[in-house]
Amino acid sequence: MTLLFQLLVNGLIVGALYGVVAMSFVLIYKASRIVNFAQGEFLLIGAWACWWLLTSWQLPFWIGFPITLAFMMAFGVILQVVVLRPMIGEPIISVIMVTIGLSIFFQALMKWMFGVFAKPFPQIFATQTMNVFGLEVQTVYVVSLAISLLIMAGFGWFFKYSRLGLAMRATAFDQQVAQSLGISVRQMFAMSWAISAMVSAVAGVVVGVVNGVSSALSFFGIKVFPAVILGGLDSVIGAVLGGLIVGLLENFAHYVDSQWLNWGNMYEIAPFYVLIIILMFKPYGLFGTKDIERV
Amino acid sequence: MMNADTAVAPAPTPTTAKAPLLSVNNIEVVYNDVILVLRGLSLEVPEGEIVALLGANGAGKSTTLKAISGLLKTEDGEVTRGDITFGGQRINGIDPDQIVRRGIFQVMEGRRIIGDMTCQENLRLGAFTRRDGGVKDDIDMVYHYFPRLKERTGLAGYLSGGEQQMLAIGRAMMARPKLILMDEPSMGLSPLMVKEVFSIIRQINKDLGVTILLVEQNARMALQAATRGYIMENGKVVLDGTAEELRNNEDVKEFYLGGGNEERKSFKNLKSFKRRKRWI
Numbered sequence: 001m002t003l004l005f006q007l008l009v010n011g012l013i014v015g016a017l018y019g020v021v022a023m024s025f026v027l028i029y030k031a032s033r034i035v036n037f038a039q040g041e042f043l044l045i046g047a048w049a050c051w052w053l054l055t056s057w058q059l060p061f062w063i064g065f066p067i068t069l070a071f072m073m074a075f076g077v078i079l080q081v082v083v084l085r086p087m088i089g090e091p092i093i094s095v096i097m098v099t100i101g102l103s104i105f106f107q108a109l110m111k112w113m114f115g116v117f118a119k120p121f122p123q124i125f126a127t128q129t130m131n132v133f134g135l136e137v138q139t140v141y142v143v144s145l146a147i148s149l150l151i152m153a154g155f156g157w158f159f160k161y162s163r164l165g166l167a168m169r170a171t172a173f174d175q176q177v178a179q180s181l182g183i184s185v186r187q188m189f190a191m192s193w194a195i196s197a198m199v200s201a202v203a204g205v206v207v208g209v210v211n212g213v214s215s216a217l218s219f220f221g222i223k224v225f226p227a228v229i230l231g232g233l234d235s236v237i238g239a240v241l242g243g244l245i246v247g248l249l250e251n252f253a254h255y256v257d258s259q260w261l262n263w264g265n266m267y268e269i270a271p272f273y274v275l276i277i278i279l280m281f282k283p284y285g286l287f288g289t290k291d292i293e294r295v
Numbered sequence: 296m297m298n299a300d301t302a303v304a305p306a307p308t309p310t311t312a313k314a315p316l317l318s319v320n321n322i323e324v325v326y327n328d329v330i331l332v333l334r335g336l337s338l339e340v341p342e343g344e345i346v347a348l349l350g351a352n353g354a355g356k357s358t359t360l361k362a363i364s365g366l367l368k369t370e371d372g373e374v375t376r377g378d379i380t381f382g383g384q385r386i387n388g389i390d391p392d393q394i395v396r397r398g399i400f401q402v403m404e405g406r407r408i409i410g411d412m413t414c415q416e417n418l419r420l421g422a423f424t425r426r427d428g429g430v431k432d433d434i435d436m437v438y439h440y441f442p443r444l445k446e447r448t449g450l451a452g453y454l455s456g457g458e459q460q461m462l463a464i465g466r467a468m469m470a471r472p473k474l475i476l477m478d479e480p481s482m483g484l485s486p487l488m489v490k491e492v493f494s495i496i497r498q499i500n501k502d503l504g505v506t507i508l509l510v511e512q513n514a515r516m517a518l519q520a521a522t523r524g525y526i527m528e529n530g531k532v533v534l535d536g537t538a539e540e541l542r543n544n545e546d547v548k549e550f551y552l553g554g555g556n557e558e559r560k561s562f563k564n565l566k567s568f569k570r571r572k573r574w575i
Contacts, residue, residue: 166420170409176369177407182395182424182470 003258006135007251013141015247016148021203021220022227022239023155024196030172030234031192033092034084037099039200040221041106046072046201047208047217048114054122061124068205069198076197080190088189103218111215118214144206151199152240159236168192172234226275232285241286246271314383316342316506317363317399317474322377322387324355324362324530326370332358334530335377340474345500345507347517347538349551350527356510357404359527360476363508364401365391381474396424398473404482404510406459408466410452414444417451417462421469430469437465440495457488461495468499474506481513489513493520514551518542526551 021039028036049071053064083102087095125139132142158165171178171188178185204217211217227246231238253270257263279285317340324333333355340346350356361367362374363381368391379387386394408417418437422430438445441461447454451462460480467475480496481489493516500507511517518524524541526534534544541547 163419163423166412166416167423169412170420173409173411174407176366177403177409179369179391180364180366180395180401180403180407181420181466182392182400183420184390184392 002135004255007255008248009132009135009137010141011248011251012244013137013145013148013247014250015244016145016152017203017206017243018220018224018227018247019240019243020148020151021200021224022231022243023152023236024199025224025228026231026234026236026239027192027196027199029228030236031168032084032189034099035096035233036196037096038103038106038221039196039224040218041103041110042072042076042197042200043204043207043220044110044213044215044217045075045106045204046197047204047213048110049201050205051119051121051208051213052114055119065205068201072197072201073194076194077190079197080193084193085186085189103221107215107218114213116215118212118216120212121209124209138210140206140209144210147202147206151202155236164191223271226271230275230278230285232287235285235287238285238287245274249274313342315339317379317381317508319359319363319379320377322362322379323375324358324367324372325375326372328373332372332530333362336527336531337377338525338532338535340506340508341523342473342506343500343504344522345496345509345520347514347521347524348508348510348527349512349514349517349524352512354527355530356527357478358530360401360478360508360510362387363394364399364476365389365394366401366403392424395470395472399476400467400470400472400474401476402463402467402478402480404478406456406463408451408454408459408462410450412451413449414447414451414454414462414465417466418469421466422471424470433469433471437468440468440499441465456483457485457491460484460488460492464492464495464499468503468505472505474508477507477509479510479512481511481516489516496520514547518547518552 021043024042025036025039028034028039046068050064050068053059053067054061057064059067079102083098084095087098125143127139129136130139130142131137159169167178167181167183168188168191170181170183171185175185178188203220207217207220223246224243227242228239229242230245231240231242249271250267254267257266319336319338321335321337322333323331323335325331336355336359338346338348338359348356348359358367358372361370361372363379363386365386367373374387377387378385381397381399384397386397386399389397409420412420415434418434419430422433441458441464443458444462444465447458451459454462464477464480467477477496480492484492496507496509497520499505509517509521518538518541521538524535524538525532526541526547534541534547536544542552
């Protein structure tokens with residue numbers, strides 16, 4: 001029973017991280033209708049950048065981390081301006097192909113720069129584990145949950161109250177109307193990529209601290225697909241819930257597997273099976289708008 | 296195009312010696328590089344006035360407004376000839392968001408409010424280009440003009456057509472523009488609501504001193520509110536004058552206001568009948 005409970009807590013924590021990455025994925029989709037297959041590489045690049053600052057430059061975490069975020073923000077803007085802006089007006093399938101290309105390119109670039117083996121982060125927290133309600137939980141997980149919740153609250157505030165957040169929502173709703181209000185759609189696109197890259201990098205660093213940094217991190221981007229599609233491609237709340245559901249499912253499947261089935265690696269595929277079943281009954285996801293097009 | 300004896304003599308000379316706030320000189324607009332919509336259109340909008348732009352469907356009224364506001368770009372249209380000057384500066388070819396910053400705000404046809412946001416959020420977005428601290432006060436000012444918007448706390452998509460039009464006008468007021476381009480504010484509204492909307496248009500013109508270029512199908516209401524008017528046909532201005540001149544013009548009476556000279560409606564009057572066909 002303790003194992004189940006432990007796994008559920010794990011599921012919640014990992015699920016919150018999925019939720020955060022799913023949100024940043026939805027952000028790009030909502031603003032510019034681009035399905036970003038390179039989302040996982042944002043995690044990877046963010047994690048490697050932070051790792052590099054912490055090991056090669058020996059910077060303390062509290063300096064290296066903000067620099068990583070600033071770098072990722074600039075990276076998102078540059079990527080949008082240089083690679084994706086010229087693609088505006090092209091068929092959506094071409095744009096998606098470009099993101100797949102970017103994914104492969106950055107994957108290879110990171111391997112070339114940092115090697116193919118997982119590298120551990122230097123120790124960041126003084127204590128490795130914490131005791132939460134009688135459960136042993138890794139400190140970094142607790143911190144990651146706090147960060148995830150903070151990011152979610154930040155997103156909520158940003159889109160509800162800030163001037164730029166409202167402008168981004170207006171852009172997602174109708175680009176022509178947004179322009180008639182004096183909003184530069186190009187700037188909004190660039191901003192959505194910047195925020196998306198930055199938030200993904202936070203998740204990348206957290207996962208990197210737990211598991212070490214390696215190209216396996218970009219699989220996180222793939223895992224986010226079931227979360228996003230489950231929630232309905234264009235819903236931020238749906239993305240968060242989808243992330244939590246996928247996280248919980250994974251760990252629950254792991255429990256079932258380890259207790260009775262012993263097939264091994266159930267947790268890797270279980271979310272995808274459930275995804276298929278849910279889509280059979282709710283083809284637009286749990287919170288998606290009906291008229292959106294699946295790609 | 297028109298016979299000189301029936302048309303009001305073109306009177307492009309503004310009453311004041313001052314240059315008009317907006318002047319459109321002989322513009323040509325092409326969509327998708329091939330479809331010619333405006334063929335040498337010129338008009339002037341003096342500061343502080345309400346100017347009506349009338350014409351049949353497809354005459355190019357909305358295109359004219361989009362050419363001025365720059366939104367033409369978002370529909371693959373382009374001003375290929377002529378120029379548009381606003382406050383003495385040439386503005387054609389500028390991105391629409393920059394044109395809003397210069398003080399021209401278009402209230403698009405069909406209201407186009409943001410349905411999944413509240414009234415308040417829509418109004419805040421109207422003030423997107425402003426960086427001063429007066430936004431809160433201006434929201435109160437808009438609520439003062441449209442008290443019923445304040446009561447609606449739900450999503451703007453659930454507002455009635457008239458309320459959405461009020462919100463669209465309120466959103467334009469939030470930008471504190473010098474010139475508002477209004478595209479068919481009466482569309483789809485009940486006669487009572489049309490009256491209300493037009494009285495508000497006159498009110499904000501008077502209170503805020505904002506200049507308004509008004510595109511309308513409802514010629515009667517438009518010529519009541521406006522000081523001057525232009526009549527378009529086939530991408531060109533065919534008639535212009537003060538609102539009063541246009542109201543009393545036989546052709547305008549016949550084709551836009553209804554009624555007019557009974558005799559002229561007869562098929563026997565062939566010349567006029569021909570002209571009618573061309574007008575509609």
